[in-house]
Amino acid sequence: MAEKVLMKGNEALAAAAVRAGCRFYFGYPITPQTELAAYMSKVMPKVGGTFLQAESEISAINMLYGAAAAGARAMTSSSSPGISLKGEGISYMAGADLPGVIVNVERGGPGLGSIQPSQQDYWQATRAMGHGDFFMIVYAPNTVQEMADMVFTAFEKADEYLTPVMILADGLLGQMMEPVELPDEIGELPEKPWATNGHKNQREHNIANSLYLQSDELEAKLLERAKRYEAIVEKEQLSEGFMLEDAEIVLVAFGASSRIARSAVVKAREEGIKAGLLRPITLWPFPEKALAETLSTAKAYLSVEMNMGQMVDDVRLVVEGRAPVEHFGRTGGIIPTPDEVLCAIRSLNEKVGE
Amino acid sequence: MAQRELSIVLSGFGGQGLLFAGKVIAQAGLLEERYVSWLPSYGPEMRGGTASCSVVLSDDPVGSPLVTTPNVLIAMNQPSVDKFIDTVSEGGLVLVDSSMVQDMPARDGVTICEVPATKLADENGFKTLANIILTGKLFAETEFCDKQTLLDAVAKCVPPKKQELLEPNLKALELGMQQ
Numbered sequence: 001m002a003e004k005v006l007m008k009g010n011e012a013l014a015a016a017a018v019r020a021g022c023r024f025y026f027g028y029p030i031t032p033q034t035e036l037a038a039y040m041s042k043v044m045p046k047v048g049g050t051f052l053q054a055e056s057e058i059s060a061i062n063m064l065y066g067a068a069a070a071g072a073r074a075m076t077s078s079s080s081p082g083i084s085l086k087g088e089g090i091s092y093m094a095g096a097d098l099p100g101v102i103v104n105v106e107r108g109g110p111g112l113g114s115i116q117p118s119q120q121d122y123w124q125a126t127r128a129m130g131h132g133d134f135f136m137i138v139y140a141p142n143t144v145q146e147m148a149d150m151v152f153t154a155f156e157k158a159d160e161y162l163t164p165v166m167i168l169a170d171g172l173l174g175q176m177m178e179p180v181e182l183p184d185e186i187g188e189l190p191e192k193p194w195a196t197n198g199h200k201n202q203r204e205h206n207i208a209n210s211l212y213l214q215s216d217e218l219e220a221k222l223l224e225r226a227k228r229y230e231a232i233v234e235k236e237q238l239s240e241g242f243m244l245e246d247a248e249i250v251l252v253a254f255g256a257s258s259r260i261a262r263s264a265v266v267k268a269r270e271e272g273i274k275a276g277l278l279r280p281i282t283l284w285p286f287p288e289k290a291l292a293e294t295l296s297t298a299k300a301y302l303s304v305e306m307n308m309g310q311m312v313d314d315v316r317l318v319v320e321g322r323a324p325v326e327h328f329g330r331t332g333g334i335i336p337t338p339d340e341v342l343c344a345i346r347s348l349n350e351k352v353g354e
Numbered sequence: 355m356a357q358r359e360l361s362i363v364l365s366g367f368g369g370q371g372l373l374f375a376g377k378v379i380a381q382a383g384l385l386e387e388r389y390v391s392w393l394p395s396y397g398p399e400m401r402g403g404t405a406s407c408s409v410v411l412s413d414d415p416v417g418s419p420l421v422t423t424p425n426v427l428i429a430m431n432q433p434s435v436d437k438f439i440d441t442v443s444e445g446g447l448v449l450v451d452s453s454m455v456q457d458m459p460a461r462d463g464v465t466i467c468e469v470p471a472t473k474l475a476d477e478n479g480f481k482t483l484a485n486i487i488l489t490g491k492l493f494a495e496t497e498f499c500d501k502q503t504l505l506d507a508v509a510k511c512v513p514p515k516k517q518e519l520l521e522p523n524l525k526a527l528e529l530g531m532q533q
Contacts, residue, residue, distance in 0.1 A: 004384060005384075006377065006380055006381055006384055006390075006392065031396065032396060114397075115396070115397060116397050171396070172393065172419065172420070175393060175394060175396055176391055176392060176393040176419045177377070177380060177391070177392040177393075178390065178391050178392070178416075178419075179384045179390060259416070259417045259418055259419075260417055260418045262415070262417055263417030263418060266417075333397070335418065335420050337418065337422055338417055338418060
C-alpha cells in the first residue's frame with residue numbers, strides 16, 4: 001500500500017491523472033486551480049508527457065479535442081469563468097464522441113465573480129455546458145482522496161462511453177490539504193481503433209468530426225448517442241448515504257457543502273432530530289434511484305448548496321411533490337457553517353413535525 | 355491532560371511561516387493516522403497583509419476544513435489578534451507572538467500565552483523560526499500528539515533539498531516546548 005501523504009486537492013488530482021495515463025495537459029492559469037497546472041508543468045516533462053500553457057482557455061480545450069482524437073489520454077482544467085470559455089469546445093467533443101477530462105475548480109460567479117469556493121456551476125455542468133443535445137458524466141469529489149480517485153474513474157468512463165467527463169470541484173477542495181493515498185500507475189490503456197493517428201495506409205481514414213450536413217444522419221447519430229446516455233443513467237449513478245435508515249429530514253448535498261451538511265446532521269441527531277444525508281457523487285447522472293429510496297421515511301428534503309439553488313431542481317424532479325423540498329445556500333464564495341445548516345434543519349423539522 | 359481535538363487558526367504576516375507551521379501540525383496528525391485537514395486563506399484577506407490557515411485534527415472525519423470558531427489561535431501580528439481573538443471558543447487557547455503584538459485585547463474565558471517568539475528566534479540564531487517556537491509551545495500546552503511524532507513531522511515537512519534547516523527547526527521546537 002502506498003504511503004499516505006499530505007497534498008492539496010489540486011495537486012492530488014494532477015498526480016492521479018498522470019498515474020491514470022494522462023500524458024497531455026493543456027491549461028491556462030486561474031485561481032483557485034493554478035496548483036493543478038503548476039504540478040503538471042513540473043511532472044509532465046519527467047514522464048514523457050506534454051504540458052502546454054495555452055494562450056487562452058479556448059485554445060486549451062481545442063488542443064484537448066485534438067489530443068483526444070489522436071487517441072491520447074488528455075486533460076484540461078480551469079475555474080468557472082475559464083470553463084465557460086471552454087463550453088464551445090466541449091460541445092464539439094461531445095459531437096465528435098471524444099473522451100477527455102475537464103476539471104472545474106469552481107469559484108464565485110457570474111462573470112469574474114470572486115476567487116472563493118462556490119458551487120454555482122451545477123446547472124452549467126449538468127444541463128448546459130454547451131449547445132446541442134448532449135450530456136457529460138459529472139463527478140463531485142468531497143475529499144482530497146476523492147479528487148485523486150475520481151480523476152482515475154473519469155478517464156476510464158470517458159474511454160468507455162466516448163464522452164467528455166467533468167470533475168466538478170471547488171476552491172475549498174482544490175486548496176485544502178488532507179492525507180491522500182495516490183492510486184497505482186495504470187497498466188495497459190484501452191485500444192482506440194477509432195483514433196485519428198498514423199497508420200501507413202493500413203486501414204480506412206478515421207475522422208473526428210461533429211458536422212453532419214444531412215439532418216437524418218445527425219438525428220441517427222444523436223439517437224445512437226442517446227442509447228449510451230441511457231446506459232450511463234442506468235449503470236453509473238453514484239451516491240453515499242449517511243444516517244438515512246430512519247431519516248425524516250433528508251439533506252442532499254455534494255462536494256464541499258456535503259462535508260458541512262454531514263456535520264449539521266450529526267448535530268441535529270444530538271438534538272433528537274432524525275436527519276440524514278444523501279450525497280450525490282455523480283451529478284449527471286443524478287442518483288435518482290438512491291434518492292427515491294429515501295422517500296419511505298422522509299418528511300422533507302433540504303438541498304444544501306453553495307449557490308442560490310440549483311441541484312434542488314433535480315431533487316424536486318425525483319421527489320415529484322411527495323414531500324416538501326427546500327434549499328439552503330450561501331453563495332458568491334461564502335462557505336456555510338454547520339450551525340447555519342442546523343438552523344435550517346430545525347426550522348424545516350418544526351414545519352413538517354406533528 | 356492531552357487535548358487531541360484541535361481546530362486551529364494560525365494567522366500572521368506572509369513570510370512568518372504560519373502555513374508551514376500548520377502543515378507540521380497536520381503532518382503530525384497524519385503520522386498518528388488521525389483525520390486532519392489544512393486550508394490556507396487564498397482570498398483577498400491574504401492580499402491585505404495577513405496570511406492565515408485553518409488546521410483540524412480529529413478522531414472523526416473533518417466536516418468543514420474552514421475553522422470559524424477555533425479552540426486554538428496562533429497569532430503572530432496585531433491584525434491577526436484583533437481579527438480572531440473573539441472567535442476563539444470558550445476555554446480555548448491563544449498563543450501570541452508578543453514581540454510582534456503591542457496591544458493585547460482583553461478576552462475572558464480563554465488561556466492566553468504570550469511568547470516573545472520572534473525575539474527568542476533572533477537571540478538564538480534561528481531567525482524566521484518563530485513559527486516553530488510557537489508550535490513547540492502549542493505542544494507544551496496541549497500535548498496534541500506524541501513528542502516523537504512532532505519531531506518526525508518536522509523532519510517530513512523540511513524539504514529534502516533544505517536538510518540544513520532540519521536541525522535549527524528541531525532546536526526551535528525544543529525551545530518552544532520550554533516556554
